[in-house]
Amino acid sequence: SVSKVKKGQKVMVGTKSGTYAEKIVVTQERVALALENYTMEENASFLVNYMTAWVLLVKMAKITPGDKVLITAAAGGVGTAAVQIASRYGCSVYGMAGSEEKINLIRSLGASGGYNYRDPDCFKRLLEDTGGVDVVLEMVGGQVFKKSVDVVNPFGRVVVAGFASLDLKKWNPLSWIKTWRDIPRVKVGDLAKKSIAVMSSHLGYLLEEEPGQMEDVLKDLKNFVEKHDIKPIIGKVFQFEDASLAHKHIESRQSFGKVLLKIGE
Numbered sequence: 168s169v170s171k172v173k174k175g176q177k178v179m180v181g182t183k184s185g186t187y188a189e190k191i192v193v194t195q196e197r198v199a200l201a202l203e204n205y206t207m208e209e210n211a212s213f214l215v216n217y218m219t220a221w222v223l224l225v226k227m228a229k230i231t232p233g234d235k236v237l238i239t240a241a242a243g244g245v246g247t248a249a250v251q252i253a254s255r256y257g258c259s260v261y262g263m264a265g266s267e268e269k270i271n272l273i274r275s276l277g278a279s280g281g282y283n284y285r286d287p288d289c290f291k292r293l294l295e296d297t298g299g300v301d302v303v304l305e306m307v308g309g310q311v312f313k314k315s316v317d318v319v320n321p322f323g324r325v326v327v328a329g330f331a332s333l334d335l336k337k338w339n340p341l342s343w344i345k346t347w348r349d350i351p352r353v354k355v356g357d358l359a360k361k362s363i364a365v366m367s368s369h370l371g372y373l374l375e376e377e378p379g380q381m382e383d384v385l386k387d388l389k390n391f392v393e394k395h396d397i398k399p400i401i402g403k404v405f406q407f408e409d410a411s412l413a414h415k416h417i418e419s420r421q422s423f424g425k426v427l428l429k430i431g432e
Contacts (some may be wrong), residue, residue: 180214181218200356209399213392216248219245223326223368224236227326227368233256234253235259235297235301235320236249238250238263239291241264241269242270244400245328246424252396258302261278261296262280266283288415298352299320303347319363320413328367341409402424402425403427404428404429405427
C-alpha cells in the first residue's frame with residue numbers, strides 16, 4: 168500500500184526506464200510529491216533535469232560561491248537547470264551552446280559568459296576570459312570533453328552528465344567507430360599532472376538503488392529552487408501522438424530547455 172502520498176495528490180516519478188508510456192506502475196519509493204507552486208508541465212520538466220544538475224554540481228563537484236563553472240550544452244534541459252543552480256549558488260557561470268539565440272538564453276538565466284561551440288576558438292576565448300575554470304559540467308563528449316579537461320585549473324572537477332555528440336542512429340561499422348571514439352575517456356596520469364578529478368553519474372540508477380538517500384537530496388533541491396524562485400525552462404510541448412515530431416525537433420539541434428509530450432488535453 169502507498170502511505171507516502173494520498174489519493175488525488177499530484178506526483179512526479181523518477182525511474183531508470185519505462186516511463187515512455189501513457190500509464191506506469193511504480194513503487195512508492197519512486198514517487199515524489201509535485202511542487203505546489205509549479206504547473207504540471209513545470210513539474211514534468213523538473214525532477215530528472217534538476218536532480219541531475221544538483222547531484223553533479225552540489226553533491227559531487229561540491230561547488231562553492233566564487234567558483235568558475237563551465238557548462239557545455241548549456242541550453243538543454245539539464246544545462247538550463249545547471250546554469251540556474253550554479254549562478255544562484257554564487258558561482259561565475261560560463262555556458263556553451265550552438266547558436267546566438269541559445270547563448271542569449273543562458274545569459275538571461277544567470278551565465279556571465281556564453282560561447283558558441285561551433286566556433287573553433289571558443290575554448291581559447293574561454294581560457295583568455297577566465298584564466299581557467301574550477302568546475303565543468305560536460306554533456307557533449309568527443310573533442311568538447313577533451314578540451315574541457317584542458318581548461319580546468321588545478322584541483323578542479325569535471326562532472327560528466329552525457330554524450331550528446333554520439334550518433335546512435337546509424338548502424339554501420341564506421342559510425343560505431345566514431346561513436347566509440349567520442350565516448351569520454353581520460354588517462355589517470357593526465358589527471359595527476361593537473362591534480363583534477365573526473366566524475367560521472369546516472370540519476371536513473373541512483374533513484375532505483377538509493378531511493379532513501381535521493382529523497383534527502385530532493386528535499387534539499389526543492390528548498391533551494393523555492394528559495395531562489397527557480398522555474399524550469401520549457402522549450403516546446405508536443406501532443407503524445409506527435410512524439411515523432413518531438414524527436415525530430417530535438418535531433419534538429421534547434422530545441423532548448425525541456426521538450427515535453429502531453430497526454431490528453
